Amino acid sequence: MTKTKRMVFLCIAVAIVMVFIGPVWATDAGKINLNKATVEELIQLNGIGQKYAERIVEFREKNGPFKKTEDIMNVQGIGPKIWEKNKDRIVVE
Numbered sequence: 356m357t358k359t360k361r362m363v364f365l366c367i368a369v370a371i372v373m374v375f376i377g378p379v380w381a382t383d384a385g386k387i388n389l390n391k392a393t394v395e396e397l398i399q400l401n402g403i404g405q406k407y408a409e410r411i412v413e414f415r416e417k418n419g420p421f422k423k424t425e426d427i428m429n430v431q432g433i434g435p436k437i438w439e440k441n442k443d444r445i446v447v448e
Contacts, residue, residue: 386446389427390420401440407432421447 387396397408414430421427424445428438
C-alpha cells in the first residue's frame with residue numbers, strides 16, 4: 356500500500372471506532388439528575404424506556420423534586436431492580 360492509502364485507511368478505521376465508542380463515553384461521562392433530566396436523557400438509563408421516562412417527569416412535576424435517588428421507586432413500574440441498575444448513574448441535586 357502506498358503511504359496515502361494507508362493514511363486514508365487509518366482515518367476511516369479511527370472514524371468507525373469513534374462512531375461506536377463515542378456514545379459510550381458520552382453516557383458514562385456524567386450522571387443524570389432525576390430532578391432536571393428530560394425524557395430523552397432519562398431514556399439513557401438502564402431499563403428506562405419512553406413510557407417510564409415520561410412517568411418520571413410526570414411524577415416529578417406532580418410531587419416536586421426527588422429527595423433521594425431511591426425515590427425513583429415511587430414511580431409506577433420502577434422497582435428495586437431498575438434502581439439497582441442505575442443507582443451509580445443518577446443523582447438528585
